Amino acid sequence: MKKSVFASPQDAEAAFYEALERGDIDAMMEVWADDEEVVCVHPGGARLAGYEAVLKSWAQIFASGQRLRVQVSHQVALSGMMLTVHSVHENIAMQASGRQAAPVVATNAYLRTANGWRMILHHASPAPAAVQESPRVQSSGPKVLH
């Protein structure tokens, strides 16, 4: 299988959430760096480390057959040359019923590899329903540090 090459962390992030919505395990695992040190925390779950553990967890999630719609907002981007960290709100709804799930806050880290940008960390956790933030951060578009 020819692997996708993501030219930017934004591209990798878009592919990550698209794979999540589609429940597509191959597309999901194309986004991740094939490394023993990748880290994934699903909301309320234990920390998983290593490509195989991360793959298994997504396969399990997708096997439920429940498709989600995920709208990402409030992105803050902290960008280095080799490594970029995004903090986002995930607004999740069931595709079948349209029912909103509890809000989730996520930290996503991407590494620049020889084959483009790949995800190396996804840390998602439940957030309170009413998110209090300054209006500045609620404005659209990513913020870049340097």
Add this chain to the structure above:
Amino acid sequence: MKKSVFASPQDAEAAFYEALERGDIDAMMEVWADDEEVVCVHPGGARLAGYEAVLKSWAQIFASGQRLRVQVSHQVALSGMMLTVHSVHENIAMQASGRQAAPVVATNAYLRTANGWRMILHHASPAPAAVQESPRVQSSGPKVLH
């Protein structure tokens, strides 16, 4: 006040957890980059963005007077030139009673600034009590990607 300079992300992380244990707001805020884009998520809390919001939250936490003992373990370090991401388990106990708190998993990001390494992101969330991980990751010492 003369600001501390942290020569490495490990130094900044050590200072972060020391400040947390001491409930020392000045020491805590020396660790953070003085930037509008810093991000902090306390366990179960909303995402806070910006130095002032982060300062206020720690001041509030420390004002409770309850001192914690925090032992960090299972560190995975994902290191770039300018930006480093640590994933850790926080093993928290009350200093007064010794009572263990629920386990926490945290993602910490550090930025190399003109004044050494500073924290730019702290994302902590509750973890299940029995943490399942491969023995490989439970070995001591940080893992470095590249």
